[in-house]
Amino acid sequence: MLSLEPWDRVWRRNQHLVAGLLRADPGLRVLFVEPAADPLHDLVSGRRPRRGSGLRTVSLDGVAEGRLRACRPTKLLPRRWDRAADRRLATGVRRAAARSGFTGPLLWVNDPGGAAVLALTGWPALYDITDDWLEADRTPAEHARLVRDEALLLERCAEVVVCSRGLQTTKGASRRVTLIPNAVEVADYRRPRPRPADLPTGPVAVYVGTVHRDRMDLDLCVATARALAGRGHLVLVGPAPLGSADRARLVGAGVVLLGAKDRSAVPGYLQHADVLVVPHVVTPFTESLDPIKLYEYRAVGRPVVSTPVAGFRDSDDPRVVVAGSDDFPAVVAGAVPATTAFPVGVGGETGNEVRGETDDWQDRVMRMRAVLDRLVGPDRGGIG
Structure with missing residues (x-):
């Protein structure tokens, strides 16, 4: 699995799917390849430079020790200085796979840079598209590289999975794709939690997710605060992952930045919000997303105010209010006192209904397993 995110305490799509697959199939083993460490970029950005880690075993409840391993490669120099950087990283992945005992693995590509691994190894491959990086704001050189990588992946991967209907339309125009949306651990998010100690006292409008310029409207966050x-x-x-100037501007306006939280703590922040918010920019990039927070917010049943982004814009949930950027701050401010009377609970008068098991990660794991079984082929009896 070539992931866009590390295996850490903040679980995203990749972790939920991999964990579910491992728990469902005792014979499955996974090597989870994290984004490469970039010591030079760390240094330029004012952070302590760190090299990638070697192979390590990841402990996972319900999974025998050793069946899940992870590694983080190191990119020593920028691509503009080292034209062989991607091949060097790909060679490192192949070496880590061999050291893990893989002889004919399946390749699960989430990071488009994984095209180099596919080109080097020729392993049977799945491309799981969770963001349309061709629509993201990148330098011309980065954009050109993404175009090349995605063209190779779309051409040579036996299976392509997308997480949103927007991606289904754009990527499915030239080949067959399989839609597997995101989800939520429904039962876990519906279990009542105590109020987190670091939530400010009084009413709170809460956003849960990565605070990144690709998604977040920082000006709108300032105005809302x-x-x-x-x-x-x-x-x-x-x-x-913001620059110091952006961070200072948010904090100066009164925004409370709580940072990353362990996945087990996230439901508590959502359940104790007076209103949940989605201050996202509306761009072709965000149109490609299927926000996991759509399912998380729905599961806890709190009122929501969102900009008109994909998922929330088309929601038929009466608790979701969609507001343009001009109206968003006032709508959020008006929702805060209006929601303080709502008790935190599950079901009943709080209206915390969810759409059922079809929005649960277990459903998505079953769908992904069916794709992987097609990739392996009937002669090898599926991934089990």
Whole structure:
């Protein structure tokens, strides 16, 4: 699995699917390849430079020790200085796979840079597209590389999976794709939790997710925090890979940045929000997304205010209010006092209904297993 995110305490699509597959199939083993460490970029960005880790065993409840391993390669130099950087990384992945005992593995590509591994190895491959990086704001050189990598993956991968209907339309125009949306651990998010100790006292408008310029409208966050001044707080829960100037601007406006939280703690922040918010930019890139928070927010049944982004824009949930950027701060501020009377609970008068098991990760695991079984082929009896 060539992942866009590390295996850490913040679980995203890749972790949920891999964990579910491992628990469902005692014979399955996975090597989870994390994004490469970039010590030079760390240094330029004012962070402590770190090299990638070697092979390590990842402990996972319900999975025998050793069946899940992870590694993080190291990119020593930028691609513009080292034209062989991608091949060097791919060679390292092949070496890690051999050291893990893999002789004829399946390749699961989530990071488009994994095209180099496919070109080097020729392993049977699945391309799981969770973001349309061709629509993201990148330098011309980065964009050209993404175009080349995706063209190779779409041409040579035996199976292509997409997470959203937007991606189904764009990527499915030239080949067959399989739609497997995101989901939520429904039962876990419906179990009542105590109020997290680091949530500010008083009313709170809460966002859970990565605070990144590709998705977040930072100007809108500033305006919303100011609109809430004296009435409550805008709280952003999740990794925040922002520059120091952006971070200072948010904090100066009164935004509370709580950082990344263990996945087990996330439901508590959602359940104790007076209103959940989605201050996303509306761009071709965000149109490609199927936000996991759509399912998480729905599961806890709290009121939601969102910009008109994919998923939330088309929701038929009466608790979801869609507002343009001009109206968003006032709508959030108006929702805060209106929602303080809502008790936190599951079901009953709080209206915490979810759409049932079809929105649960177990359903998505079964769908992904069917794709992997097609990739292996009937002669080898599926991945089991």
